[in-house]
Amino acid sequence: MNRIAILSNAGSGRNARKAALIESFGGLTAVSQEVTRSAADVPMALEALLAKAPSVLAINGGDGTVHAVLTALGDRPAPPLAILPAGSTNMTAHDLRCGGRLSRRRRALLALRDLPVATWPCLERAPLALETPEGESLRGFFFGAGVIVRGIEYWHASLGHGGRAGEWAAGAALLRVALGMLRREAPFDAPAHLPGRLDGHTLACAEKSLFLASTMKRLFLGMTPFWGPGGGPLACTWLSPGASGLAWRLPALLFGRSAHLPQAAGYFSARGARLTLEVAEPWVIDGEVYRSVGPLTLTAGAPRTFVALAGPGRGAA
Numbered sequence: 001m002n003r004i005a006i007l008s009n010a011g012s013g014r015n016a017r018k019a020a021l022i023e024s025f026g027g028l029t030a031v032s033q034e035v036t037r038s039a040a041d042v043p044m045a046l047e048a049l050l051a052k053a054p055s056v057l058a059i060n061g062g063d064g065t066v067h068a069v070l071t072a073l074g075d076r077p078a079p080p081l082a083i084l085p086a087g088s089t090n091m092t093a094h095d096l097r098c099g100g101r102l103s104r105r106r107r108a109l110l111a112l113r114d115l116p117v118a119t120w121p122c123l124e125r126a127p128l129a130l131e132t133p134e135g136e137s138l139r140g141f142f143f144g145a146g147v148i149v150r151g152i153e154y155w156h157a158s159l160g161h162g163g164r165a166g167e168w169a170a171g172a173a174l175l176r177v178a179l180g181m182l183r184r185e186a187p188f189d190a191p192a193h194l195p196g197r198l199d200g201h202t203l204a205c206a207e208k209s210l211f212l213a214s215t216m217k218r219l220f221l222g223m224t225p226f227w228g229p230g231g232g233p234l235a236c237t238w239l240s241p242g243a244s245g246l247a248w249r250l251p252a253l254l255f256g257r258s259a260h261l262p263q264a265a266g267y268f269s270a271r272g273a274r275l276t277l278e279v280a281e282p283w284v285i286d287g288e289v290y291r292s293v294g295p296l297t298l299t300a301g302a303p304r305t306f307v308a309l310a311g312p313g314r315g316a317a
Contacts, residue, residue, distance in 0.1 A: 001029070001030045001113050001114065002030065002055035002056065002112055002113050002114075002115070002117065003030045003031075003032070003052060003053070003054045003055050003113075004030060004031045004032070004054060004055065004056055004058060004109065004110070004112060004113060005031075005032045005033075005034075005049035005050070005052055005054035005056070005057045005058065005079075006025055006031065006032070006033040006034075006049075006057075006058045006060055006084075006109075007033075007034055007036065007042070007045055007046060007049060007057070007058070007059055007060065007061075007065075007069060008021075008022045008025070008033055008034070008035045008036070008060035008061065008086075009035075009036050009037075009060065009061035009062070009064075009065040009068075009086070010022060010035050010036065010037050011036075011037055011038070012060070012061035012062045012064075012065055012086045012087045012088075013062055013086065013087050013088040014085075014086040014087070014102060015060065015061065015086045021060065021084070021086060021102065021106065022035060022060070024106070028110070029113070030113050031110070031113075032049060032052050032054065034046075034048050034049055036065075039064070039068045039288075042065075042068040042069060042072050043072045046069060046072050046073070050078070050079075054079055055079060055080075055112070055117060056079055056080050056081070056082055056109075056112055056120075056307055057069075057078060057079050057080070057081050057082070058081070058082045058083070058084055058109055059081060059082070059083050059084065060084040060086050061084075061086050061087055062085070062086065062087010062088055062089065062090055062093075062287070063087055063088075063089060063090065063091050063092045063093075063140075063141075063142075063286040063287045064087065064286055064287050064288050065087065066083060066092045066093075066140075066141075066286065067138070067139065067140040067141075067285060067286035067287075067288055069081075070127050070139035070140060070301075070304070071137070071138050071139045071140070073139070074137060074139065074301075075129070075301055075302040078304070080120065080122060080305040080306065080307050081304055081305070081306050081307070082098060082109055082112075082306065082307040082309055083096060083098040083105075083306070083309070084098070084102060084105050084106060084109065084309075085098060085099050085100065085102060085105060086102060088287075089220050089287070091141075091142065091216075091219055091220045091286075091287075092141050092142075092216075092286065094218070094220070095125075095141070095216045095217055095218050095219075096123065096125060096306045096308065097121075097123065097306075097308035097309070097310045097311070098306070098307075098308065098309045098310060099310065100310055104309075104310075105309045105310070108309040108310070108311070109307075109309055112307065120307050121307065121308040121311050122305050122306065122307055122308065123305075123306055123308055124303045124304065124305055124306070125141075125215065125216075125303065125304060125306060126215055126233055126300040126301055126302065126303040126304070127139045127140055127141050127215060127300075127301045127304065128140050128141060128142075128143055128213070128214070128215055128234070128285070128298055128299075128300065128301065129298070129299050129300065129301035130143065130285060130296060130297070130298050131296065131297040131298075132290070132292045132294075132296060133292055133293065133294030133295055133296070134292060136292075138285055139301050140285040140286040140288075141214060141215055141216050141286060142212065142213075142214045142216060142219065142284075142285065142286055142287075143212065143213045143214065143283065143284070143285050143298060144210075144211065144212045144213075144283065144284045144285075145192055145194055145208070145210075145211045145212075145277070145279060145281075145282075145283040145284070146191065146192040146194065146208050146209050146210045146211050146238075147177050147209055147210045148210060148211070148212060148284060149281075149282050149283060149284050149289060150177065150190075151177040152284055152287060152289060153289070178246065178250055189209070189241075191207040191208060191209045191241040192207070192208055192209070192211070192279075192280070192281055193206060193207055193278075193280050193281075194206065194207070194208045194211055194238075194277055194278070194279060194280075195277070195278050196275060196276055196277040196278065197275070197276050198230075198234075198236060198270055198272040198274070198275050199230075199232065199272040199273055199274055200274075201272075203236075203238065203268070203270075204240070204263065204268050205238065205240040205241075205266075205268070207240070207241050208238045208239065208240065208241070209239045209240065209241045209242075209243065210237075210238060210239045211236070211237075211238040211239075211277075212225070212236070212237055212238070213234050213235065213236045213237075213275055213298055214226075214234075214235055215233050215234065215235070215300055216235075223254045223255060224254075224255055224256045225237050225253055225254055225255070225256050225269075226256050226269055226271070227256035227257070227258035227261065227269045228258075228268070228269030228270035228271055229270060229271065230270050230271030230272050231271060232271045232272035232273035232274075232300075233271075233273065233300040234271060234272050234273065234274075234275055234298060234299070234300065235269075235271050236269065236270055236271070236272070236275060237253075237268065237269040238268050238269075239253075239266055239267060239268070240266035240267075240268070241266075242266065243265060243266030243267055244265045244266060245265055249261060249265070249267070253267065256269070273299065273300065274297070274298070274299050275297070275298040275299075276295060276296065276297050276298075277295070277296045277298070278294070278295055278296075279292075279293055279294065279295075279296055280293050281293070283296070
């Protein structure tokens, strides 16, 4: 029987609202669980689980929990990972085919105990590897700056995010941000000073109203706001302050329809392998806001194997 290790974040959206999921893993055959209540608890809990040599390591939490676990792992070897989507938006889980109903993902995870490892539906994905000015090494899947940070702060302050928030609440926050940009309304219209270079080439516009970089295939609500050239693993998109036609170009921006997003109008996208940014204000990785200023370096970290609990080619119902 395959051994399953589960790192459960008691503070993640759905777990915080209802502890039944965490409690349900107690006493199960071939299942070990460590419960954390803050990011500071993750490294010790992770070591305890890895010491049991599990066949799969499940992360029961949201995007921030996945970020904390990947950061604690760094680039060292680990068993295949699976995600139980117990957070608020669960953007990472959806991209890795682990999104949808938590009860169904739980059943799929526990079924792995009796399935040959060779038959598990797996995929590989390289997370972002981010080096901070202080030399801290972070891992995650989505980096954002500028209005992205202001949108997250608005969401936390005004929408009361929690276990029931979901992707639609994040979409509501995005629409509110877009409306603020269109109205030139503070703080959504304030650009970020964010000069940078991608594979040695200077990024257009030192002032950017929005900047994002990711190794994901899709963001929340299925958005794919990447369309630029290049063959690297880092997909980057940014807008110049006052990018024209945002009202009617927003759908094209969200889904990367390049024909409607000319650089002359302030829309930029490119792919590369190494991104350097000089940040002067807060930035975000996987929904977690950081306030470290100075030079950041982003590359692709070591690829990780993920078990697709929703199955290959299946939806997240």
